[in-house]
Amino acid sequence: NEVGIFEMTDGGLQTVANPSAALLAERQVSDGSIVLATMEGSRPLLVEVQALVNRTSYGYPKRAASGVDLNRVNLLVAMLERRTKLNLADQDIYLNIVGGRRLTEPAADLAICMAIASASRSMQLKKNLVVFGEVGLSGEVRHVPYADKRLKEAKKLGFAGALGPANQKLAGLYGVKDVRAALNQFLERDET
Numbered sequence: 001n002e003v004g005i006f007e008m009t010d011g012g013l014q015t016v017a018n019p020s021a022a023l024l025a026e027r028q029v030s031d032g033s034i035v036l037a038t039m040e041g042s043r044p045l046l047v048e049v050q051a052l053v054n055r056t057s058y059g060y061p062k063r064a065a066s067g068v069d070l071n072r073v074n075l076l077v078a079m080l081e082r083r084t085k086l087n088l089a090d091q092d093i094y095l096n097i098v099g100g101r102r103l104t105e106p107a108a109d110l111a112i113c114m115a116i117a118s119a120s121r122s123m124q125l126k127k128n129l130v131v132f133g134e135v136g137l138s139g140e141v142r143h144v145p146y147a148d149k150r151l152k153e154a155k156k157l158g159f160a161g162a163l164g165p166a167n168q169k170l171a172g173l174y175g176v177k178d179v180r181a182a183l184n185q186f187l188e189r190d191e192t
Helices: 019-024 068-081 106-121 147-156 181-184
Strands: 006-009 013-016 033-040 043-055 063-066 091-098 124-125 130-133 161-165 175-178 187-189
Touching: 013 068, 019 161, 033 106, 033 147, 033 161, 063 068, 068 106, 068 161, 068 181, 091 161, 106 124, 106 130, 106 161, 106 181, 130 147, 147 161, 175 181, 181 187
Parallel strands: 033 130, 063 091, 130 161, 161 175
Antiparallel strands: 006 013, 033 043, 043 091, 124 187
């Protein structure tokens, strides 16, 4: 369950010493951009989740996802519409996991929800945080394994902490019980 990340150079394959830093090197802080603390085997990895939300030009909204299962995205969009005040029924939603990563763990749910909400409302995270947590159909944010490793990786790269499940008590972890609380407490308009 270990993952190695390599880079092709003139001298051949070279090990990437800090994969998280390499994946976030070109990140621009903007609405629709959330950093997810995910796990690849037993190694924590920070990746950017990007969302773009636009009013549809057609009668039926388009949903597209790169790097994550589209069925999972559709499920999360339905949950967001039902459990929060977001109106996404007439919105095209595009989701991208930067760096060509393919996410399969449910801990990406909260980051995906935050990215979609951020893009739809033109808002950003209030704090310099990474995000992780599984989200249930009633909007609750559920426990995920290795929260301590995820938080340690975030702090190593200069993040203030993490936004995640409320039932995991760790220094630097801002816990939320549900998605609505996460959106209300941690998203704000960029005034610059």
